[in-house]
Amino acid sequence: MKHLLECWRGSGLNPRRAVNAVVLAGLALMPVYAALTGDAFLMTLLTRVVILALAALSLNLIMGFGGMVSFGHAAYLGIGGYAVGILAKEGIGSGFVQWPVAIGASAVYALAVGALSLRTRGVYFIMITLAFAQMIYYVAIGLDRYGGDDGLTIYRRSQFGGFVDLDNKVLFYYLCLALLLAGIYLVWRLVNSRFGFVIRGARSNERRMRAIGFPTFRYKLVCFVIAGAMCGLAGALLANHTNFISPAMMHWTRSGDLMIMAVLGGMQAMFGPLIGAMTFLLLEEQLSRVTEYPNLVLGPLLLFVAIYVNGGIDGLLGGGRRG
Amino acid sequence: MLYFIEQFLNGIQLGMLLFLLAAGLTLIFGIMDLVNLAHGSLYMIGAYFAASFAQLTDSFVLGAILAVLATFAVGIVLEVVAIRRLYARSHLDHVLGTFGLLLFFNELVRLIWGPAGMTLSLPSEMLNAVEILPGLFYPVYRLVIIGVTLAVAGLLYGLVMGTRLGMLIRAGASNREMVGALGVNIKVLYTLIFGLGAALAGFAGLMQAPILTVQIGMGENILIAAFVVVTIGGIGSIRGAFVAALLVGLVDTVGRAFVPDLLRVYLSASASASLGRSLSSMMIYLVMALVLIVRPEGLFPAASK
Numbered sequence: 119m120k121h122l123l124e125c126w127r128g129s130g131l132n133p134r135r136a137v138n139a140v141v142l143a144g145l146a147l148m149p150v151y152a153a154l155t156g157d158a159f160l161m162t163l164l165t166r167v168v169i170l171a172l173a174a175l176s177l178n179l180i181m182g183f184g185g186m187v188s189f190g191h192a193a194y195l196g197i198g199g200y201a202v203g204i205l206a207k208e209g210i211g212s213g214f215v216q217w218p219v220a221i222g223a224s225a226v227y228a229l230a231v232g233a234l235s236l237r238t239r240g241v242y243f244i245m246i247t248l249a250f251a252q253m254i255y256y257v258a259i260g261l262d263r264y265g266g267d268d269g270l271t272i273y274r275r276s277q278f279g280g281f282v283d284l285d286n287k288v289l290f291y292y293l294c295l296a297l298l299l300a301g302i303y304l305v306w307r308l309v310n311s312r313f314g315f316v317i318r319g320a321r322s323n324e325r326r327m328r329a330i331g332f333p334t335f336r337y338k339l340v341c342f343v344i345a346g347a348m349c350g351l352a353g354a355l356l357a358n359h360t361n362f363i364s365p366a367m368m369h370w371t372r373s374g375d376l377m378i379m380a381v382l383g384g385m386q387a388m389f390g391p392l393i394g395a396m397t398f399l400l401l402e403e404q405l406s407r408v409t410e411y412p413n414l415v416l417g418p419l420l421l422f423v424a425i426y427v428n429g430g431i432d433g434l435l436g437g438g439r440r441g
Numbered sequence: 442m443l444y445f446i447e448q449f450l451n452g453i454q455l456g457m458l459l460f461l462l463a464a465g466l467t468l469i470f471g472i473m474d475l476v477n478l479a480h481g482s483l484y485m486i487g488a489y490f491a492a493s494f495a496q497l498t499d500s501f502v503l504g505a506i507l508a509v510l511a512t513f514a515v516g517i518v519l520e521v522v523a524i525r526r527l528y529a530r531s532h533l534d535h536v537l538g539t540f541g542l543l544l545f546f547n548e549l550v551r552l553i554w555g556p557a558g559m560t561l562s563l564p565s566e567m568l569n570a571v572e573i574l575p576g577l578f579y580p581v582y583r584l585v586i587i588g589v590t591l592a593v594a595g596l597l598y599g600l601v602m603g604t605r606l607g608m609l610i611r612a613g614a615s616n617r618e619m620v621g622a623l624g625v626n627i628k629v630l631y632t633l634i635f636g637l638g639a640a641l642a643g644f645a646g647l648m649q650a651p652i653l654t655v656q657i658g659m660g661e662n663i664l665i666a667a668f669v670v671v672t673i674g675g676i677g678s679i680r681g682a683f684v685a686a687l688l689v690g691l692v693d694t695v696g697r698a699f700v701p702d703l704l705r706v707y708l709s710a711s712a713s714a715s716l717g718r719s720l721s722s723m724m725i726y727l728v729m730a731l732v733l734i735v736r737p738e739g740l741f742p743a744a745s746k
Binding site for chain 2: 181187189234235237238239240241242244245246248249250252253256257258259260261262266370371374377378381382385411412413414416417418419420421423424425
């Protein structure tokens with residue numbers, strides 16, 4: 119906790135810290151509010167926010183800090199989700215097996231994709247990561263035994279032998295929140311370690327980093343694998359949350375959603391992906407309550423942010439000076 | 442053998458349509474350095490316009506011409522109102538902004554034309570099949586697509602290689618700052634290129650419309666295929682886009698037709714059907730990954746920036 123608080127070290131209260139504190143307090147207290155008002159939907163919605171924030175956080179590790187713009191990040195959500203779903207269908211219900219497999223499979227996939235993709239630069243990197251994600255998407259469509267195009271219902275959430283009961287919605291929510299905070303802490307430690315400085319150095323000038331003796335390819339690859347593994351965990355959580363997996367969770371527009379969350383929140387901020395995911399999903403939800411055509415507002419809003427706002431919401435809060 | 446020729450022609454036809462989309466995309470990519478996820482929306486809008494105008498005028502050809510002009514106008518307005526302001530931003534902001542446009546256009550189409558799809562029916566003389574080889578009947582309309590798109594590709598080649606505007610486009614693809622420094626009104630040039638790309642995308646959409654239904658989101662999957670073409674061909678290269686479009690069209694079509702059969706030699710019928718389905722859908726991405734691994738800047742890299 120002491121370390122976690124250092125995520126916003128410095129002095130005084132600025133808008134950025136105030137917003138982070140309000141968001142965290144709100145997320146921590148939300149189940150109490152939901153229990154008092156009996157608003158079960160809010161609970162479901164915010165669990166989704168927290169899980170996708172973890173996915174956006176992992177994307178931001180490579181995209182925001184490493185400059186590796188991956189347009190295929192939803193593939194890891196899918197791999198993590200399918201690991202849980204396939205094992206559940208085959209009768210292996212233990213989360214002690216399912217979750218490590220989800221993380222491990224995502225890491226192995228990230229290792230293969232990263233090793234091949236990191237040879238390319240710029241837009242070509244965006245496109246090759248997209249291509250690999252499309253392949254995984256079509257693999258999932260071909261899995262007839264696991265629902266093919268229609269997807270697969272998961273009848274039992276991951277079992278943790280009595281330690282944690284994921285069917286308890288409040289408990290599951292707090293587990294997701296704890297994992298997200300652990301993830302933010304991990305990313306913060308990574309980014310501010312020697313490893314992180316090499317990654318950030320490679321983003322601003324890779325040739326110079328190589329010239330002073332850093333094998334940047336290996337550093338970037340390790341970073342890519344860590345992000346993949348983290349997103350695989352988010353996928354396992356998402357499968358448990360929705361009790362359902364389908365190829366649609368890997369469609370390229372889902373990768374686009376994750377990118378939007380990261381960019382919207384502000385890529386240089388530790389809490390950026392969380393704020394971005396929250397803003398995007400809550401806005402989508404609220405807009406669809408007031409109008410039948412929510413994207414008529416959401417679309418131009420994203421365009422406006424892209425054109426006029428530097429550093430996303432974090433930039434608006436005055437956090438854009440770093441990095 | 443006849444079946445192979447038929448699939449080969451289908452592949453060429455898909456490739457030519459992809460070329461129409463990819464040509465605009467690669468120019469916008471190469472010259473304005475803009476990642477445009479909304480390009481598929483223009484494809485969709487072209488198809489919707491064509492379906493509406495064809496209903497109004499009772500003529501497929503007239504509807505098609507009006508639709509291309511209308512999509513061109515939409516492209517010009519879009520560039521002036523929004524896209525122009527994105528050029529100076531990063532690629533990520535392009536993704537964010539044009540993804541927003543994609544959402545917007547899908548919703549707008551739902552508002553104007555409703556959630557149900559439309560159909561664009563062909564004039565009766567294009568509905569038939571002709572015998573192009575002894576024993577091989579091929580739909581007239583698919584031949585029309587191949588012919589018309591080839592003609593458009595030829596026109597585009599003439600425009601880019603033979604006119605002053607084309608010279609500026611080529612110059613812009615290799616060094617846009619220098620073109621601006623030499624006193625060319627780069628703003629107008631960008632607007633025209635975007636409009637041209639929009640018109641080509643709309644044209645591709647309306648040509649495809651009678652074969653598939655006109656529906657919301659129809660541009661999303663083909664957009665990714667067009668990106669594959671642009672990437673394989675090398676960003677900014679029209680020649681690369683042409684070669685890559687034919688390659689992707691053939692690989693995709695021939696893959697879908699023959700991969701399941703090939704697998705059946707080794708696997709059971711049901712396994713080869715499902716595996717074949719996903720493997721053949723993956724083919725173009727496999728080709729792209731292989732091309733990028735061997736040549737990280739595509740087959741025909743545009744002159745270095």
